[in-house]
Amino acid sequence: MARRKKIYEGKAKILYEGPEPGTLVQYFKDDATANNAEKQAVIEGKGVLNNRLSEFFMTGLGNVGIPTHFIRRLNMREQLVRQVEIIPLEVIVRNFAAGSMAKRLGLEEGTALPRPIIEFSYKDDKLGDPLVPEEYVIAFGWATQQDLDDIVALALRVNDFMSGVMFGVGIKLVDFKIEIGRIWDNDYQRLVVADEISPDSCRLWDMETGQKLDKDVFRRDLGSLTDAYTEVARRLGVMPSNATHMPKPTLIN
Template sequence: MNRRRRIYEGKAKILYEGPEPGTLIQHFKDDATAFNNQKHALIEGKGVLNNRISEYMFTNLEAIGIPTHFIRRLNMREQLVRSVEIVPVEVVVRNVAAGSICKRLGLEEGTPLPRSIIEFYYKADELNDPMVTEEHITAFGWATPQEIDDMISMTQRVNDFLSGLFLGVGIRLVDFKLEFGRQYDNDMVRLIVADEISPDGCRLWDIQSQEKLDKDRFRRDLGDLIEAYQEVARRLGILVENEQGKHQGPILVRSS
């Protein structure tokens, strides 16, 4: 087997050099982390589920005209993606109060927000990804005012689409994060959605029971993380019950 050149390794994914110029192979690991890697565990199968769920999300976003780095899935753990220059800012959308906004503003978890709120966080693990303003982003050259406008516009579209998508399967999209990358084509540059969209980076609650179906199950020691991710995939149609026998459990649907 030829050894692939590793470009980057993060907490949950590895990027390898792609087979063609301008491409990368994104490998999803089974690592689960929280609190800036202070809490860590290996959870078998998490990478497979996140790969498939993220594939589903990006494919649907592309279908409505939102550009992403996703090209195609290669296998159960890997995707072929476009190589981009990552903007060092995470864009977080909050629809319902949960997580850090509750601590910062004294809100009770589950409080509906007056409207969807967009926040920015500087991508720096050593600083615990601090919250920043548009002034910080432009002053330090992390993104231009036009790029900020583009990120906000695309994020709002993604939020509208995903909120409706999840609502249709009985899940409330509480909040989520997006990352963006610059794709260069000669003298042209455009922003596209990159990284992943999965329960690792979203808060997803069952509408009826308020059960958490995301990484908060790991953060808060609620258990059954894989079962929660499987439930999300099942509702989206990525998982189906194996009709060969109940003992074999759900299986991943093969996509074209």
Template sequence: MSRRRRVYEGKGKVLYEGPEPGTLIQFFKDDASTEPGAGADVIDGKGVLNNRISEYVFGHLNAIGIPTHFIRRLNMREQLVREVEMIPLIVTVRNIAAGSLSRRLGIEEGVPLPRSIVEFSLNSDELGNPLVTEEHITAFGWASPPELDDMMALAIRINDFLSGLFLGAGMQLVDFKIECGRLFEGDMMRIILADEISPDSCRLMDLATRQRLDSRVEGGDGVAVSAYSEVARRLGIMNENEPTRAAGPVLVK
């Protein structure tokens, strides 16, 4: 089985050329951190869990009419996705004060926000993914005003869905980040959700204990992968004794 051409490699994933024009294979890595400048430690099995969780979420989003790049899962670590022109922005939706918002504004972590807040950041690890305004975005041509409106609308709809999904599984969605891309279909172009949604891109906490259940949990690798596994189990994706290790990448023909 021949290896396919690598198109892009990020902190948590690798993209390879797909089996058909307009498709890519998205491979999930075990890298421990998705934060810029972090080390290269790995959490064995994390990529398998993120693949399954992201498949579950994107499949449900597709089913309710939210356009995404997800087509289907190929194996334990890979998905087949549509190729899109990525918009160089990170869209963050915040429901509860945490992380950089708490540090910037002096708000205690865990305080519910008056309403959900949507923020834009430039997707640049070298610059530390700085916050940007709509003025920056339109002035530098990263996205047009109509595209920003579409991204905001997608983010709000996704937040509504994810909040209910995780609440039903005994978890609270603190915040999450998404990336969007332009999908060209003939003469038409539309903005769709790309990348992934998993504990790497969400802050989650247990409703009862307030314990964190995401990539930012404190402790060793075993503690971290346990949190990922717990999210998968609560969503009904993986059985208690299902293995999370799989050799890879194994690429489709």
């Protein structure tokens, strides 16, 4: 098999040139990072789980009319996606206070917010992905005011879908972050949800016990990250109901 051209490698994924123009192959790694990569580990099976879970969420979004870059899953670790121009922002949607918001505002984790709150952070690992106001986004040309209005509307639609899906399986969607990409058709721009949606990018708490089922398990040394992600996949029907752990995955290059 011909060696594929690597386009980009991040902390959790690798992007390769796709089989057709305008496509990429997105490969999910087992690497886990936290606190701006100050904490790192390789967790067996994590990439397989995130691939399957992101496929589930992206497919669901597409089914309710929310555009994404996802085309189809190729194998246990890879997806075929549309090549997009990524807007250099992380779009954070918060339903409950947790993590950095709770620390900044002195709120108890789990405090319900009066409405979903959307924040933007500038995508730059060296700077620690700092929060930025809308004025910065527009002034530095990362997005226009119309883009921001469309991004907010898109993020709230994703929140409605994700919250409902999670509520149905007894999980509270505390917060999540997404990335947005531009697809161009001549001079016409379309904004789509890109990157991934998985427990890596969400805070997910069991509604009855408050047990964390997301990357905070790794950040805060709360147990097995694979077990937490497997539980999310099991509840959503992505894995068999009797699954308790992920077998060692087969790497497909």
